[in-house]
Amino acid sequence: MKAIILARVSTEEQKEAGNSLPAQEHRLVTYVTNKLEIKNYKTYSFDESAYKIKREEFSKVLKELTQNKDNEIVAICCDKIDRLVRSFTQDLVTLEELRVQGRIELHFPSDNIVLHKNSPASDLFRFSIGVSLAKYYSDAISDNVKRAIEQKVRKGEWIAKAPYGYKHILLEDGKGDIVLDDYYSKIILKMFEWYGSMAFSMNTIREKLKADFNLEFSKGVVDMILKNPFYYGEMKVKGKLYPHKYPTIITKELYDRVQMIKAGYNKKHFKFAGLSYMYRGLIRCAHDGLSITPEKHKGIIYYHCTQYNGKHGAEWLTEDQITKQLGILFKKLQIPEYVMNQIVESLKSVHYGKIELRDRQIEKLTQERAKYQKRCDAIYVDKIDGCITDSEYDRYYTQFRDKITDIDYKLSLLQEAEDNYYITAKYLLELSNRAYDLFLSSEVEERRQLIKLILQNFRLEGRLLRYDLIKPFDTVLNCADGQSWLPRLDSNQ
Numbered sequence: 001m002k003a004i005i006l007a008r009v010s011t012e013e014q015k016e017a018g019n020s021l022p023a024q025e026h027r028l029v030t031y032v033t034n035k036l037e038i039k040n041y042k043t044y045s046f047d048e049s050a051y052k053i054k055r056e057e058f059s060k061v062l063k064e065l066t067q068n069k070d071n072e073i074v075a076i077c078c079d080k081i082d083r084l085v086r087s088f089t090q091d092l093v094t095l096e097e098l099r100v101q102g103r104i105e106l107h108f109p110s111d112n113i114v115l116h117k118n119s120p121a122s123d124l125f126r127f128s129i130g131v132s133l134a135k136y137y138s139d140a141i142s143d144n145v146k147r148a149i150e151q152k153v154r155k156g157e158w159i160a161k162a163p164y165g166y167k168h169i170l171l172e173d174g175k176g177d178i179v180l181d182d183y184y185s186k187i188i189l190k191m192f193e194w195y196g197s198m199a200f201s202m203n204t205i206r207e208k209l210k211a212d213f214n215l216e217f218s219k220g221v222v223d224m225i226l227k228n229p230f231y232y233g234e235m236k237v238k239g240k241l242y243p244h245k246y247p248t249i250i251t252k253e254l255y256d257r258v259q260m261i262k263a264g265y266n267k268k269h270f271k272f273a274g275l276s277y278m279y280r281g282l283i284r285c286a287h288d289g290l291s292i293t294p295e296k297h298k299g300i301i302y303y304h305c306t307q308y309n310g311k312h313g314a315e316w317l318t319e320d321q322i323t324k325q326l327g328i329l330f331k332k333l334q335i336p337e338y339v340m341n342q343i344v345e346s347l348k349s350v351h352y353g354k355i356e357l358r359d360r361q362i363e364k365l366t367q368e369r370a371k372y373q374k375r376c377d378a379i380y381v382d383k384i385d386g387c388i389t390d391s392e393y394d395r396y397y398t399q400f401r402d403k404i405t406d407i408d409y410k411l412s413l414l415q416e417a418e419d420n421y422y423i424t425a426k427y428l429l430e431l432s433n434r435a436y437d438l439f440l441s442s443e444v445e446e447r448r449q450l451i452k453l454i455l456q457n458f459r460l461e462g463r464l465l466r467y468d469l470i471k472p473f474d475t476v477l478n479c480a481d482g483q484s485w486l487p488r489l490d491s492n493q
Contacts, residue, residue, distance in 0.1 A: 001036070001038055001072060001073050001074070001075055002038065002040040002041060002042075002072055002073075002074055002075070003032045003036065003038045003040070003041035003042075003074065003075040003076075003077055004041065004042050004043075004044065004061065004064075004065075004074055004075070004076050004077065005025065005028045005029065005032060005041055005042065005043040005044065005077050006028075006044050006058075006061065006076065006077065006078045006083065006084065007021045007024035007025045007028065007043070007044070007045040007046075007078075007079070007083070008021075008024075008045070008046055008047070008058075008078075008083050008084075009021055009024075009047050021045045021047070024045075024079045024083065025043060025045060027079055027109065027110070028043075028077050028078075028079060028109070029041075029043070031077060031107070031109045032075070032077055035109075036075060036107075038075065041077075044057065044060075044061055046058070058091065059091075062091060062094055062095075065094075065098055065103070065104060066094065066098070068103070073102065073103065073104065073105060074103065074104045074105075075104070075105045075107055076095070076104055076105065076106050076107065077107040077109070078106075078107070078108055079108070079109065079110050080108055080110045080111050080130075081108050081111055081113070081127065081130035081131060081134055082130070082133075082134035082137065084106075084108075085131055085134070092131070099115055099116065099117060099119075100117065101117070102116075102117040106127075108130075111130060113126060113127060113130070115127060121475070121478070121479040122479075124475055125335075125472060125475045125476065125479065128471050128472030128475045129472055131471070131472075132471060132472050144410075148410075153235075153237050153242050154242070155245070156242065156243055156244045156245035156246075157244070157245065158178055158230075158235055158244055158246065159237070162178045163228055163230045163231070164184060164188065164225060165180070165181055165184045165185040165187070165188035165231065165249055166178050166179065166180060166181055166185070166246065167179060167180075167181045173399050178246050179246070179247070180246075180247050180249070185249050187209070187213055187215070188225065188231060188249050188250070189249050189250060191205055191209075191222070191225060191226065192226065192231070192249075192250050192254050192255070192258055193254070194208065195226055195258050195261065195262075196254055196257045196258050196261065198261060202219050202222045202223060202226075203219065205222055206218075206219065206222060226258055226262065227259070227262075229241060229255065230244065230246075231248065231249040231250045231255065232248055232249075232250050232251060232252045232254070232255040233248045233252070277294040277301060277319070278301075278319055278323070278444050278447060278448065279292070279294065279303060279319065279322055279448075279451075280294050282448065282451060282452075282458050283303065283322075283458050283459060283460050283465070284458070284459050284460070285305035285314065285459065285460055286459040286460060286461035286466055287305070287312050287314070287461075288305065288307075288308075288309045288310070288312065290305055290306055290307075290308060290309065291306075292304065292305055292460050293305070293306050294319070300318055300319075301318065301319040302316045302317065302318055302319075303316070303317050303318075303319065303322060303460070304316040304317070305460070315460075315462050315463045317460070317463060321463075322465060325464070325465045326439065326451070326465070327436065327439060327440065329467075329477070330435040330436040330438075330439045330454075331436040332476075332477055333433070333435045333436070333454075333473060333476050333477065334433055334476075335433055335476060362411065365407050365410055365411050366411075368403075368407055369404055369407040369408070369411075372400045372403045372404050372407070373400075373404060375396075375400050376397060376400045376401065376404075379393055379396045379397060379400075380393070380397075435450065435454065438450060453470070454469060454470060454473050455467045455468070455469060455470065456468050456469075456470050
């Protein structure tokens, strides 16, 4: 047997938290030479994300493995699962195929997992859980970035390019800001006033812009400007309006008048409301891919394909029949108690690996907060002593307080990410065992959420429902169907 050692880091924090490349290499070399007693090994070390779509260095390793013609088994050694993969990607599929063929083994010393051709289902499930939690942790970091953006929005800060009529500037403290453009803001005001007078259409506004200001705007650009609430004091982010802190160009009354004129006084409004069908929009026809449509006849809800692309003898199923088939599926998602105990132990191991990184991040942020708090105290003394003016004090104090506010927000996000990580792990395990009871006792929207969480590619083939289970629930079902939870005698201890 020969071995390939893989060491990977993706962030500066990991480099500082005992997960550096040299630290990983040392642990893995010791494991390979002492535990596996293998002298023939290669080492690959790279600094890149396991969650990137293209992982160039790792692709080289996969290419070497797939093209290997030797009959000798290769042991792939990574310190932890999340050092190898953080999502169920094609790379993981390739590794799984090589493992099933008996060409490789996957060794994760820190997680105490070894996967080989004859690994029991309990080990495979622990691996699936590890990948799922690694993916969650990566997603949690992404969520923190999104929440930081949301925090900026709540503070009234625009997060994109300044709208026409405004411009970006750089302040003395290095921060960016958005201010009115003296020339183009007046053009925006004119456009609203022209249209609000009802004497100009969008086409005549275009003509006047060309004649008066030599500006060539398309009709779409004019329409976009006249619909933008930013000019009266609100910004639209993902369909929602938030007040912003920047100067306004027009009044809310002028904006509303323009919207009323655009909509037309005699426009008729229609309201379309759909009934609360449980499986509406969730199921597609396996034959032609069309959405399965619900209909109610004599108090009974039926689901069927519209056969819009041609007749193919589509069956009609009642909502109760679909519910019964799903109930059978959810009842199978049961994990034996001894396997659950193994998974809990694995989660504990993952927990200890995260503590050091979290503590370092908290320490760094806390030190930074103390620094800015001292600066606030210092400039107050300078103000009392007359060393700085009131305006200077106000400017510096606002700058330092903003820094402290941002640090406090980051600290709260860090704690929330840690709490949610373990809550999610616990919820994932409990969900498998309680899926059937939850499905039967939940309301329509909760049932739909449960289906989306566990199932994908939901389709109707004749009178049978077909679906793919989202990992790691597919492993649970496979183990339940094959009754293969029991470990074999040669499994890793």
